[in-house]
Amino acid sequence: MKANLSFKGIDQLVKHLDKAATLQDVKHVVKSNTADMTAKMQKLSPVDTGNMKRSIKMEITDGGFSGEAGPHTDYSAYVEYGTRFQAAQPFVKPAFDVQKGVFINDLERLLK
Template structure:
């Protein structure tokens, strides 16, 4: 009696692809969380206004959103872009860019490892 299986290579490739996608999703989720923490850490501002805008509203507004293969971190105060980029009246006090620069190298390394 001879038994043969057809399609094993396709099955193997499909299983490897799914395992790789699961690993990638985990990497994205991990580093999105790390990016949020880093952005909060860097959101320390000097000068500026007194009153309700000087009490950490931007830090508290930083949130993370997750989708299967995408993570998004954003500050939701209406003036957070002015803090990041500056205006003609105030110097930039970036917090998102330094957070990205801190996280990206390890994110790329982990993403590359997930494809093995």
């Protein structure tokens, strides 16, 4: 289960960033926000045996310009969305929603 955030106009962003900031700054923002979101997911994750919480990992791809975070258990979607027998216990979407705003603010700060 992954949450994705995409932006249109990346080419314009890169051109502007060449003037305002280095691409290393963007990579740092991606890495730090991915790590923060991973920590938030782990904090919000319901714990029974702790297996799902320990399975939440992050991965930085695309040369540092993309980050993914999420649980790697087969049953995590059932916990996140619930079933007809079990109420939902969301932990991925709330972490994503909080981190999305922080990520956008961090990128906007680079543009100034």
